[in-house]
């Protein structure tokens with residue numbers, strides 16, 4: 001699949017403008033293409049209790065589910081200087097749940113799949129095999 005990265009990067013940049021980052025002053029915007037053609041996005045939302053901060057990817061996943069669900073097929077995220085960044089470890093796991101290993105990622109090093117960024121991931125299969 002060829003991905004329109006320009007469209008996703010623009011959506012991520014727009015989302016970053018809405019970030020609530022009074023503590024880190026580090027805005028993040030994330031955007032993803034859904035398998036039905038929708039684009040979902042999210043921005044980071046910080047909290048005075050720092051550990052409660054919501055990463056941009058959390059908002060994106062919430063938007064995905066609350067707007068009808070589906071599978072993520074392409075993803076990118078940017079900071080407030082429009083630099084492409086990589087999702088933190090926790091958010092790679094969030095993306096794996098809703099995009100799977102073949103989710104295409106635009107990273108600072110170019111395009112790769114989510115399984116390249118999160119090898120040997122834990123997933124629902126591990127839970128199913130445990131029950132068998």
Ligand code: THU
Nearest residue numbers: 024026028044055056087088091
């Ligand atoms: N952040 C994200 O929103 N996503 C990531 O994948 C990495 C980090 C946010 C959390 C915090 O608000 C700020 O970036 C600095 O860590």
